[in-house]
Amino acid sequence: MTTPTSRPDPRPAVTMSVGRDKHSHYSYRDFFRFNREQGTIIDWNNTQNLLLSEDFIVGLQTGLEREVGDASAAVMYTIGIDWGKRDAAHFSQWYEREYGVGVKQSNLLFLLETWWWPFTAQGWGKWEVETESKQKGFLFINLFDSMVARTLGDVGKPVCHLYAGLFAGFFTTMTSKELSCIEIQCYAMGETYCKFLLGGQERIDAANFWISEGASAREIARRLHQE
Amino acid sequence: MNSMFAELLQNAEGRYLHPDELESLRAYVEGIPKRVRIYQVLHSKESVLLDRVMEKFQPTLPHLTRRHGILAWERCRRDLGMVWRYCCMAMLLNDEDYLRDKLLYWLETILKSFKMRDECRPAYKLMLDSLASIFTAEESEIIRPYLLLAKTMLVG
Known part of the structure; x- marks a missing residue:
């Protein structure tokens, strides 16, 4: 943290x-x-x-679930959103200080890589952003070696709600558009990496519905591209 | 300091080094004079190498400045020079991890973000191909693994 x-x-x-x-x-x-x-x-x-152990992450997750039950996902997501919004403001400052150019004047992918590098250095995992669909209003983020999923292990459901909130909060602030994010594939479900969908609330709600019907990340991507 | 050497010292705290550990330490130390000498040669001929690479590389991308601005070639040479210097330092330290940790993990993602891997690939191939004509066989062979590592990670 x-x-x-x-x-x-x-x-x-x-x-x-x-x-x-x-x-x-x-x-x-x-x-x-x-x-x-x-x-x-x-x-x-x-x-x-702060240096935190895996025990801390497990304790945070299980403690939260004990206190608020299924709402723990929403709590983690909300914390992530707040963190992402604050970090976007902090990032804009240090980016401009480091590169001598404002975030709005920068190459988008370079900007995003620069934002994520401190997270990589801190152990949050490596990422890859798929921006091919950004003109349609959504994009995918692949996360490798999620700190949360790696710690919690194969629990059969998405667990990276903090990350989803972080992405939603950061991109909302940077684009000045209200964006949401959902994890559509998770290492904690036995997948090799985590995958997030970022976009407007309607798309996220649709993806959530498809997931509840058993759709895979690939099927969700296919349906979104067909829109 | 060489990262393997640093780890060795860390792990050996409070005990004597094992014979195999002492042997790898001896090999590392004995190799230093040669590495220092070659490092100085690689340093002194950096501009010769970069001139050779740029001379052959520029005609292959006649529209680079249109796509990336008037400073594109200057930046290209600067970046190739930076990679070369990190390779030289890694060679001096006999430490590929130095090259990965200090530069390649980061630069790999930056090149990807600018979608420049394909464009940059010939430059790294030219660097590798030019070694033999600028340096002696001994000098070329000691730096080649580091340059090859850089090429593989940065442009495939």
Whole structure:
């Protein structure tokens, strides 16, 4: 988990082998700064990081399910949306600082890769965005090695609601359009990777209905492309 | 520091190194003078290599600046030079992980995002093909695995 911090950037006090203009700064030693005196882990974008165990993720999930039952998915999704919206604002700032150009003036795919790289470095998994359908108002996101699904194992249902919310919140803020997201395939269902559909609420509702009828991610993609 | 060497020291904390560990350490240290010497050659001939590559690469993409702007060739040379320098450092350290962690994992996704893998592929092939005509056999063979790794990950 990460949150922006108002602490001053501690890096000037640390001997830097590389300058701030280095963009490929996602190796473990480059991206994180461990401050033993303060007990903090600050990353390249001046964000506070916490190290969490898999037990924490399992505890969070099972504890939430015990408290609110099936609504736990919606709770995680809502948390994700809020996180994504906040992160979009934070990202816009550091992106402009790093590349000297605003997010609206940038190549879309480069922008998205740049947004996701800190998540990759933090262990949230690698991703791949399929933008072929963006003119139709939706796109797919493939997530490899989801932290949540990998931890919870094969439970037979989608579990990456936090990610779905994160994508919905981030893209909603960046595009200024109300977007939703649903996980249509999950590693926790025995698949090799997780797949998300991002789009307007009507499409997400339709996908949700198809899933409840047993449709696979491939069938959902086919139906959406036929629209 | 070589990542395997660093891990070795970490794992051996509080005990003596095993004979095989000492042997790999000895081999690494004994190889350093040669690697330093070759590193200096690779450094000194960087511009010769890049000139050769650009000279042959540019005619294959006559419309590059129309698609990617007037700075496209300058950026192309800059990026090829950057990859070369990381390859040289990885060779010096005898450490492919350095190359992957510091550059390739990131640059791979960036090239994909710009959909430039196909366009860039000939440049990396030209770099590999040019080694033999610029460097000695020993120099070429020691840097080739790193350049090949870069080519494979970045452009397939």
